[in-house]
Amino acid sequence: MNILAIDTSNQVLGIALIKNNELIAELITNLNKDHSSRLMPAIVEIMEKTELKPEMLDKIIVANGPGSYTGTRIGVTTAKTLAWTLNIPIYTVSSLATVAMNGVFFDGYICPFFDARRKSVFTGLYKWENKQLNVVKKETNIDMMTWLESLKEINDHILFLSPHIHSFQDMITSSLVKNASIPSGSIHLPRPSNLVMLSEQIKESSVHLVSPNYLRITEAESNLLIQQKDEHSHG
Amino acid sequence: MKKDHIILGIETSCDETAVAIIKNGKEIMSNVVSSQIESHKRFGGVVPEIASRHHVEQITVVLEEAFRQAELSWDEINAIAVTEGPGLVGALLIGINAAKALSFAKSKPLIGVHHIAGHIYANRLKTEFEFPLLALIVSGGHTELVLMKDHGTYTLIGETLDDAAGEAYDKIARSLGLPYPGGPQIDRLAHTGEVTIDFPRAWLGDESFDFSFSGLKSAVINYIHNKKQKEEKISKEDIAASFQASVVDVLTEKTFKAAQKYDVKQVIVAGGVAANKGLRKSLVDKFSTTTIPVLIPPIELCTDNAAMIAAAASIQYERQQFAPWDLNGKPSLQLT
Numbered sequence: 001m002n003i004l005a006i007d008t009s010n011q012v013l014g015i016a017l018i019k020n021n022e023l024i025a026e027l028i029t030n031l032n033k034d035h036s037s038r039l040m041p042a043i044v045e046i047m048e049k050t051e052l053k054p055e056m057l058d059k060i061i062v063a064n065g066p067g068s069y070t071g072t073r074i075g076v077t078t079a080k081t082l083a084w085t086l087n088i089p090i091y092t093v094s095s096l097a098t099v100a101m102n103g104v105f106f107d108g109y110i111c112p113f114f115d116a117r118r119k120s121v122f123t124g125l126y127k128w129e130n131k132q133l134n135v136v137k138k139e140t141n142i143d144m145m146t147w148l149e150s151l152k153e154i155n156d157h158i159l160f161l162s163p164h165i166h167s168f169q170d171m172i173t174s175s176l177v178k179n180a181s182i183p184s185g186s187i188h189l190p191r192p193s194n195l196v197m198l199s200e201q202i203k204e205s206s207v208h209l210v211s212p213n214y215l216r217i218t219e220a221e222s223n224l225l226i227q228q229k230d231e232h233s234h235g
Numbered sequence: 236m237k238k239d240h241i242i243l244g245i246e247t248s249c250d251e252t253a254v255a256i257i258k259n260g261k262e263i264m265s266n267v268v269s270s271q272i273e274s275h276k277r278f279g280g281v282v283p284e285i286a287s288r289h290h291v292e293q294i295t296v297v298l299e300e301a302f303r304q305a306e307l308s309w310d311e312i313n314a315i316a317v318t319e320g321p322g323l324v325g326a327l328l329i330g331i332n333a334a335k336a337l338s339f340a341k342s343k344p345l346i347g348v349h350h351i352a353g354h355i356y357a358n359r360l361k362t363e364f365e366f367p368l369l370a371l372i373v374s375g376g377h378t379e380l381v382l383m384k385d386h387g388t389y390t391l392i393g394e395t396l397d398d399a400a401g402e403a404y405d406k407i408a409r410s411l412g413l414p415y416p417g418g419p420q421i422d423r424l425a426h427t428g429e430v431t432i433d434f435p436r437a438w439l440g441d442e443s444f445d446f447s448f449s450g451l452k453s454a455v456i457n458y459i460h461n462k463k464q465k466e467e468k469i470s471k472e473d474i475a476a477s478f479q480a481s482v483v484d485v486l487t488e489k490t491f492k493a494a495q496k497y498d499v500k501q502v503i504v505a506g507g508v509a510a511n512k513g514l515r516k517s518l519v520d521k522f523s524t525t526t527i528p529v530l531i532p533p534i535e536l537c538t539d540n541a542a543m544i545a546a547a548a549s550i551q552y553e554r555q556q557f558a559p560w561d562l563n564g565k566p567s568l569q570l571t
């Protein structure tokens with residue numbers, strides 16, 4: 001069983017290859033460069049290194065957001081087209097869960113998040129229990145202050161994990177959240193091999209229906225909604 | 236005799252998700268277009284982020300339909316072609332990454348195609364080219380005159396200095412309160428109206444093959460505005476007819492002059508505005524006194540499609556001009 005896992009939903013470009021339940025290759029770059037020109041060369045390289053041919057793949061797993069819209073689409077488009085062409089199953093895994101998985105043995109809650117601009121974040125709350133990662137608070141796009149406010153009732157430890165931790169560190173430590181743990185180092189970066197473990201918890205997706213989980217409608221749509229509301233209240 | 240080749244083409248540069256399979260650059264085996272027009276209508280224009288979202292949702296569905304219609308297996312496909320630019324970058328990336336995945340999965344060479352080259356080659360699906368030829372490209376994003384001395388070589392001899400013709404159509408349509416997309420609406424109204432208003436025509440000098448539509452656009456908008464202020468009645472039909480006459484006159488005259496100057500064997504019309512009845516008639520009438528044939532593709536090949544992309548790629552396939560794995564979307568790619 002050969003599995004290819006892809007994550008381009010944030011700045012990290014990650015690819016992992018699993019052969020017979022063993023991680024045989026993992027590639028991560030954390031560079032401010034475009035994913036579109038670099039993803040396929042990276043896949044080709046990792047496949048050559050591991051001496052695998054495309055037709056030897058049995059399963060594709062992709063991180064489908066939330067995260068950068070364009071970045072997520074690049075990974076998702078590549079993954080679903082590969083799965084469709086090779087006629088193999090595809091699994092989609094939350095990009096937040098992929099980061100949360102880095103806290104797998106943490107005794108307490110895990111809060112992964114991504115910067116969603118204007119002080120808002122994509123986030124959710126997780127807990128590792130009964131040998132799996134469980135969702136405690138559903139993934140959402142929320143103002144970080146409001147989110148932290150909602151966490152203050154929790155008496156247990158909370159592990160904050162995010163590639164954007166630096167932008168929010170002060171906000172977290174000065175909030176009313178008790179027992180916030182903020183580790184340092186590369187533990188904040190999503191690892192593509194995490195996708196494989198997470199995919200074991202979920203069902204296969206129907207390839208034509210695979211698309212990013214944006215967690216947010218487009219700006220054009222929200223502007224239109226505001227405009228319609230305005231017209232309604234004035235009209 | 237050359238060996239047959241079959242190319243799968245993908246086009247996602249704007250708001251159509253399209254896949255086609257073409258034999259030898261001329262024969263359509265399948266041509267599938269999934270239009271998003273309904274999703275963008277309520278915004279009065281294409282919203283790039285929404286276009287990208289739809290492309291991801293549609294891409295494998297459209298691929299599957301193209302294969303079903305062509306009744307082909309992967310073994311019979313020789314190459315994968317995709318629009319690399321110009322266009323909306325986020326939208327281009329969907330086609331490009333899908334094309335790379337297909338190319339990698341099935342070990343087929345990858346070909347990056349210029350969108351405008353595609354529009355030109357849409358004509359080759361109907362009539363074989365004879366060089367030199369002159370191509371008039373008119374769409375929402377382009378107004379260009381291109382001279383071709385051979386396959387795959389393009390010399391830009393004229394272009395718009397401001398708005399594209401299609402862009403002017405859309406803006407005038409909006410000022411008249413017509414639904415999006417406005418081009419076909421104006422074309423329809425123009426047929427029932429009369430040319431009663433003398434809107435400006437930008438000739439930009441005798442020797443120039445460049446275009447300008449912003450002056451005309453302002454003149455029409457001012458006209459509508461003034462009439463409204465004076466609470467005078469306007470005839471949308473007459474405005475449409477007068478505006479269209481102004482656009483079509485300039486396009487026809489410049490194309491005619493360029494065709495004579497470069498002594499071309501064919502004139503090709505390409506792009507979304509090539510579907511415009513007024514323009515089609517004017518060009519055909521003007522050239523009827525000459526021996527130069529005017530080639531205009533059927534409507535479904537004028538608007539964005541992937542058949543034209545695979546058709547243009549055929550020349551690159553024969554010349555073994557393949558793209559590397561780092562092929563990327565180029566929103567303002569030049570035609571050279």
Ligand SMILES: [Zn+2]
Pocket residue numbers: 350354374506507538539
């Ligand atoms: Zn076009």
